[in-house]
Amino acid sequence: MKGKKGDDEMRYPVWWFGGLIGVIIMFLVFAGLLLLISRLVFWGTWRAHRRPSWSYRDESLEILRTRYARGEITKEQYLEMKKTLEER
Secondary structure (H helix, E strand, O other): OOOOHHHHHHHHHHHHHHHHHHHHHHHHHHHHHHHHHHHHHHHHHHHHHOOOOOOHHHHHHHHHHHHHHHOOOOHHHHHHHHHHHHHO
């Protein structure tokens, strides 16, 4: 037996709202899966291009270059210190 006309009209907005929430949830799940898959696939290549957060050798050479550029040390001192640092 059919219900009253008012019952059908009252249920329609509820179903539409529930459908909208369902679409939003599915979109978020799909976006999350894409993010997870891309992170897993490209994790190795992303890490390979990342510079380490610290490096004694690189920092030392940079300081040495800066001191030479400022004129604090001579070319001979620069080359000798650079050779010493590169041997490590």
